[in-house]
Amino acid sequence: MQLLKDYILKNGRVVTDGLLKVDGFLNHQIDIGLFQNIGREFYNHFKNDNITKILTIEASGIGIACITAQYFDVPVLFAKKNSVKTQGENVYTADIASFTHGKNYSIRVSKDYLSPSDRILIIDDFLANGEAIQGLVNIAKQAGATVAGAAVVIEKGFQGGGDKLRAEGLNLLSLAIIESMDTSGKITFR
Numbered sequence: 001m002q003l004l005k006d007y008i009l010k011n012g013r014v015v016t017d018g019l020l021k022v023d024g025f026l027n028h029q030i031d032i033g034l035f036q037n038i039g040r041e042f043y044n045h046f047k048n049d050n051i052t053k054i055l056t057i058e059a060s061g062i063g064i065a066c067i068t069a070q071y072f073d074v075p076v077l078f079a080k081k082n083s084v085k086t087q088g089e090n091v092y093t094a095d096i097a098s099f100t101h102g103k104n105y106s107i108r109v110s111k112d113y114l115s116p117s118d119r120i121l122i123i124d125d126f127l128a129n130g131e132a133i134q135g136l137v138n139i140a141k142q143a144g145a146t147v148a149g150a151a152v153v154i155e156k157g158f159q160g161g162g163d164k165l166r167a168e169g170l171n172l173l174s175l176a177i178i179e180s181m182d183t184s185g186k187i188t189f190r
């Protein structure tokens with residue numbers, strides 16, 4: 001998606017360890033016009049897949065998922081990263097190794113909101129090693145739901161998570177795939 005690539009080149013900053021900072025439009029301040037374009041692209045790709053629910057992960061996935069859900073007219077369900085007493089034991093869980101925080105954590109989704117009749121579209125902001133998406137696929141499968149596909153805004157292709165998920169048969173849409181980047185500011189797309 002050319003508009004997104006332009007945003008990345010203009011506003012993105014490569015910090016250490018292959019980490020891209022896009023706080024100006026994606027992860028901190030949110031550019032709603034851009035998000036509407038992203039949601040429309042996701043919708044155009046998956047509109048014939050009978051999506052019943054969008055599944056994402058807190059926090060950065062929620063905004064993109066909500067705007068996308070307006071096109072599909074389906075609910076958004078987000079996995080929680082912290083255990084909350086109101087959820088009790090009635091949850092599906094998956095373990096994830098965090099790329100940005102360098103530690104492992106569990107995500108939880110209530111069993112009340114996923115069923116075998118669901119056709120899930122997974123959404124996230126970034127795809128690096130693929131752990132977050134894999135965790136969400138895992139949770140959907142525990143519920144017996146069908147994963148129709150996954151859509152991410154930025155894939156860092158050089159980390160290999162996306163290629164691994166595609167090889168496993170996931171219908172994965174990435175709107176910008178970064179092939180290489182360095183702290184001098186050079187970013188190239190696949």
Ligand code: 5GP
Binds near residue numbers: 097099127128129
């Ligand atoms: P993965 O699980 O695919 O290794 O990493 C994806 C998750 O890590 C995303 O949910 C995102 O929050 C975070 N992430 C991975 N790489 C980056 C990055 O370069 N920049 C930012 N802002 N977040 C990232």
